[in-house]
Amino acid sequence: MNKLTGAQILMQMLKEEGVDTIFGYPGGVVLDIYDELARTDLRHILVRHEQGAVHAADGYARATGKVGVCLVTSGPGATNTVTGIATAYMDSIPIIVFTGQVPTKLIGNDAFQEVDIVGITRPCTKHNYLVKDVKNLAKTIKEAFHIARSGRPGPVLIDLPKDVSISKTNFKVPDDVELRSYNPTYVPNKKQLEKVVALIKKAKKPVIFTGGGVILSKAHKELAELAKKTKIPVTGTLMGLGGFPGTDPLWLGMLGMHGTYRANMSVSECDLMLAVGVRFDDRVTGKTDEFATDAKIVQIDIDPTSIQKNIQVAIPVVGDCKITLEMLNQLINKENTDDYEQKHKKWLDKIKNWKHTTPLAYNQKNVIKPQYVIEKLYELSKGEAIITTEVGQNQMWASQYYHFNQPGRFISSGGLGTMGFGLPAAVGAQAGMPDKLVVDIAGDGSIQMNIQEMATAVQYNLPVKIIILNNGFLGMVRQWQELFYDRCYSSTKFVHTPDFVKLAEAYGAVGLRATKPKEVESVLKKGISSPGPVIMDFVVEPEECVYPMVPAGAPISKMLLV
Amino acid sequence: MTEKKHLLSILVENEPGVLSRIAGLFSGRGYNIESLCVAETADPLVSRITMVTIGDSFILEQIKKQLNKLINVIKVSDLTGLDYVGRELVLIKINAKTENRAEILRVIDIFRGQVVDVGQDHYTISITGDTEKISAILNLLKPFGIRELARTGSIALFRENKSK
Numbered sequence: 008m009n010k011l012t013g014a015q016i017l018m019q020m021l022k023e024e025g026v027d028t029i030f031g032y033p034g035g036v037v038l039d040i041y042d043e044l045a046r047t048d049l050r051h052i053l054v055r056h057e058q059g060a061v062h063a064a065d066g067y068a069r070a071t072g073k074v075g076v077c078l079v080t081s082g083p084g085a086t087n088t089v090t091g092i093a094t095a096y097m098d099s100i101p102i103i104v105f106t107g108q109v110p111t112k113l114i115g116n117d118a119f120q121e122v123d124i125v126g127i128t129r130p131c132t133k134h135n136y137l138v139k140d141v142k143n144l145a146k147t148i149k150e151a152f153h154i155a156r157s158g159r160p161g162p163v164l165i166d167l168p169k170d171v172s173i174s175k176t177n178f179k180v181p182d183d184v185e186l187r188s189y190n191p192t193y194v195p196n197k198k199q200l201e202k203v204v205a206l207i208k209k210a211k212k213p214v215i216f217t218g219g220g221v222i223l224s225k226a227h228k229e230l231a232e233l234a235k236k237t238k239i240p241v242t243g244t245l246m247g248l249g250g251f252p253g254t255d256p257l258w259l260g261m262l263g264m265h266g267t268y269r270a271n272m273s274v275s276e277c278d279l280m281l282a283v284g285v286r287f288d289d290r291v292t293g294k295t296d297e298f299a300t301d302a303k304i305v306q307i308d309i310d311p312t313s314i315q316k317n318i319q320v321a322i323p324v325v326g327d328c329k330i331t332l333e334m335l336n337q338l339i340n341k342e343n344t345d346d347y348e349q350k351h352k353k354w355l356d357k358i359k360n361w362k363h364t365t366p367l368a369y370n371q372k373n374v375i376k377p378q379y380v381i382e383k384l385y386e387l388s389k390g391e392a393i394i395t396t397e398v399g400q401n402q403m404w405a406s407q408y409y410h411f412n413q414p415g416r417f418i419s420s421g422g423l424g425t426m427g428f429g430l431p432a433a434v435g436a437q438a439g440m441p442d443k444l445v446v447d448i449a450g451d452g453s454i455q456m457n458i459q460e461m462a463t464a465v466q467y468n469l470p471v472k473i474i475i476l477n478n479g480f481l482g483m484v485r486q487w488q489e490l491f492y493d494r495c496y497s498s499t500k501f502v503h504t505p506d507f508v509k510l511a512e513a514y515g516a517v518g519l520r521a522t523k524p525k526e527v528e529s530v531l532k533k534g535i536s537s538p539g540p541v542i543m544d545f546v547v548e549p550e551e552c553v554y555p556m557v558p559a560g561a562p563i564s565k566m567l568l569v
Numbered sequence: 570m571t572e573k574k575h576l577l578s579i580l581v582e583n584e585p586g587v588l589s590r591i592a593g594l595f596s597g598r599g600y601n602i603e604s605l606c607v608a609e610t611a612d613p614l615v616s617r618i619t620m621v622t623i624g625d626s627f628i629l630e631q632i633k634k635q636l637n638k639l640i641n642v643i644k645v646s647d648l649t650g651l652d653y654v655g656r657e658l659v660l661i662k663i664n665a666k667t668e669n670r671a672e673i674l675r676v677i678d679i680f681r682g683q684v685v686d687v688g689q690d691h692y693t694i695s696i697t698g699d700t701e702k703i704s705a706i707l708n709l710l711k712p713f714g715i716r717e718l719a720r721t722g723s724i725a726l727f728r729e730n731k732s733k
């Protein structure tokens with residue numbers, strides 16, 4: 008057997024795991040790894056900040072369904088990844104973060120650029136490792152990929168001391184991973200599903216409520232089959248967008264704080280809720296005591312800790328969403344003779360009426376409305392774009408006014424709400440999906456948090472389009488101040504903002520601006536058709552609010568409307 | 570819902586960092602640890618953690634699920650309400666004036682404790698037993714003046730079915 012260095016083993020194992028792209032940033036203790044990397048045909052995308060590397064790997068994973076990989080140095084390189092890791096953890100995104108570490112001999116000595124990154128990231132990784140012996144490296148990498156992508160996915164970090172990447176050992180690709188302490192339950196208990204079928208047959212006002220789990224387990228086809236066969240309307244979380252076609256008549260729109268009127272009302276009145284791959288986040292439930300009080304709740308999730316955590320459920324089902332829905336469909340196919348169309352007509356009519364009386368709406372004026380920009384983008388991109396978002400109003404308007412018919416098309420930091428996510432995530436998504444139109448919908452605040460990744464986009468010719476809904480404010484915070492703090496705009500107005508058109512040009516990208524409604528379409532057209540990265544600066548209504556809005560802690564049926 | 574003490578027996582991989590994962594889980598999610606005891610099992614690759622925690626049934630369900638979710642946790646058993654043998658070891662340094670010595674020795678004797686160190690005016694006593702026994706002896710010894718106390722926390726094993 009030939010002996011390989013740790014760095015060589017790392018390269019071999021990445022190839023073995025099907026990795027072709029990694030996002031990273033070099034430094035002292037990973038020099039040997041970078042030296043080896045240069046000899047492989049792996050594509051390394053040099054970001055401009057390690058946070059960008061993690062978000063890019065995350066965006067790549069969400070867009071492609073593969074595991075995203077990044078590589079950074081020790082100390083500050085490692086600490087810069089923490090926000091990205093926590094973002095991926097909250098949204099259950101499979102990524103592997105390789106961090107360099109000082110030589111094993113120096114660990115614990117406060118050596119130059121030493122930080123206990125395994126300790127720091129323990130609560131925000133699915134699992135993490137410090138590899139102390141090169142002999143364990145291959146097995147650890149194999150395990151890490153297995154853990155990241157199986158069960159409820161999530162980020163895994165591997166800390167690699169410098170001496171481990173230099174030392175040599177015999178290399179053999181490890182056998183398949185067997186972990187006695189980790190065996191996710193994929194196949195649900197059939198008895199539970201029989202109870203679910205009985206509830207479906209009895210229900211008069213059922214709702215399906217979907218989340219990121221549907222997308223992660225690729226259960227969208229099975230979900231559509233179930234909904235269409237049983238004529239049950241579907242709502243979803245922010246993370247669930249694209250799990251069910253956003254243009255289907257059964258789609259209710261998003262649920263929760265900025266959910267549609269009909270989604271929030273349907274859930275408040277339903278008598279059966281089939282919750283699939285959701286964790287009942289407080290942004291979705293509002294006041295939990297008044298959440299779906301009339302409903303029997305069925306919760307399907309691969310992670311037992313998600314079940315019964317925030318909301319009491321009648322029937323817990325632990326299993327993979329795709330497999331579970333497949334089995335559920337089989338059961339329903341077998342015995343069902345009910346005419347669901349007829350049975351649910353009254354309920355669906357009621358919902359249709361809600362949509363009619365209280366649709367998503369905004370007042371058009373002679374200034375650009377941010378909602379209008381997104382409606383136009385949807386139209387011009389024919390709903391085919393991959394949309395990433397920043398955080399705040401931009402994110403909510405993107406989720407309300409762009410309609411997603413497929414999974415992997417809406418890429419947004421749901422759980423952590425990380426400003427600065429959108430641009431690097433777009434870079435990563437574009438790297439994984441070179442033929443797709445990738446658009447980051449941004450606010451003028453968020454975009455400045457990782458603006459440096461423009462240089463990455465330009466260097467690798469990743470033609471991402473950035474739409475800045477420029478309201479001159481930290482808009483979402485301003486909205487709360489307007490509604491709940493007597494308009495005291497404490498530290499939410501930007502007194503100085505860069506000229507984003509010039510900034511784009513300084514980075515070697517194209518910069519465009521629209522200040523009037525009639526310019527919106529032409530700027531979008533020009534931006535979309537430009538071959539490289541583009542920043543489009545839309546100067547929008549400064550004090551527009553996102554509606555509907557459920558005030559924090561209120562029940563979701565109590566919405567503030569336009 | 571009412572809070573109750575629970576005795577958990579947790580088998581984990583005997584690896585560095587495992588205890589800090591568990592401690593971090595408890596502090597991060599605001600759960601309580603009342604006592605904690607860790608040591609290797611007969612299999613050197615596995616350690617047993619015996620833990621007393623407090624919470625209502627809702628919290629306990631989450632604690633058990635969250636523990637199980639940790640990659641290094643092999644098995645979690647809640648011994649509360651089951652048939653188990655539980656023991657704790659306590660070392661007690663107590664004031665032992667001449668006039669009290671006979672009385673203290675009598676108490677220790679009843680509880681099958683041992684004097685493991687004697688000084689001019691103190692005894693150090695070692696005693697093992699279940700939680701009730703330990704609190705009983707502590708109550709009896711308190712009037713003499715307890716100077717220092719070290720407890721291991723409970724360890725426990727499930728009782729096997731005897732008729733086999």
Ligand SMILES: Cc1ncc(C[n+]2csc(CCOP(=O)(O)OP(=O)(O)O)c2C)c(N)n1
Nearest residue numbers: 399400401424426450451452453481482483
């Ligand atoms: C890293 C980070 N810091 C702070 C916040 C709190 N926050 C949430 S929304 C928001 C305002 C975002 O402003 P902008 O990016 O301009 O978007 P807008 O709401 O105006 O669309 C802030 C500050 C956050 N989510 N993330």
